[in-house]
Amino acid sequence: MSMEKQKRLVDRLLAMTLTGELGWKAAERDKTFQVSFGAGSLSVGAVSQSHLSIPDYEISLYKADGTEVETFTDSELYEDGRASGTNVWRKKMHDLHEYARRTALGAEEILNSILNEIDASNVVRLGPGGGQAPK
Numbered sequence: 027m028s029m030e031k032q033k034r035l036v037d038r039l040l041a042m043t044l045t046g047e048l049g050w051k052a053a054e055r056d057k058t059f060q061v062s063f064g065a066g067s068l069s070v071g072a073v074s075q076s077h078l079s080i081p082d083y084e085i086s087l088y089k090a091d092g093t094e095v096e097t098f099t100d101s102e103l104y105e106d107g108r109a110s111g112t113n114v115w116r117k118k119m120h121d122l123h124e125y126a127r128r129t130a131l132g133a134e135e136i137l138n139s140i141l142n143e144i145d146a147s148n149v150v151r152l153g154p155g156g157g158q159a160p161k
Contacts, residue, residue, distance in 0.1 A: 029106035032098050036085070036118050039070075043125045050126040057081075059126040066090050070123050073099070083119035 039061075042048050053060040058071030067088045072081040086097040103115035128134055 029098065029103050032085070033103055033106075033115070036103070036115065036122065039068075039085075040118055040122045040125070043122060043129065046129075048126075048129070050129040052130045057123075057127075059123070059130045061126070066095075070119065070126050072123055083116065083123050085119070 039048070043050070048061045050059045050061050052058075053069050053071070055069075055071060058069050060067055060069040067090075069086045069088070071084050071086070073084045074081050082099040082101055084097055084099045087095050089095055100113065100115040100119040103119075104113040
């Protein structure tokens with residue numbers, strides 16, 4: 027079975043996540059994040075492989091009623107029509123998982139808020155090496 031639609035889905039999800047278009051939420055399963063669409067939803071998760079030290083990244087598709095209809099991993103995308111020795115799908119799905127996690131947990135908002143507060147304060151700024159930086 028060709029995995030071209032799944033590859034296209036990963037590319038689109040990554041692009042939309044980077045531009046803030048998707049509202050990722052934490053899922054019930056550990057290290058898994060989900061987003062809903064009109065026809066259903068999907069999740070992206072890091073799945074430990076007992077014989078490997080690095081996880082596989084997995085996307086699962088669900089019907090509106092929550093029934094899982096398909097699951098695929100970065101390894102399956104890599105094996106589909108492998109043309110080189112580099113698994114670009116591991117990197118793409120890792121990045122998707124990481125950005126979905128940051129979105130779901132609100133990391134960007136917290137980071138921006140802290141930076142804004144620090145920038146707006148009159149706190150003495152330290153330069154390189156810990157000395158006072160010129161104002």
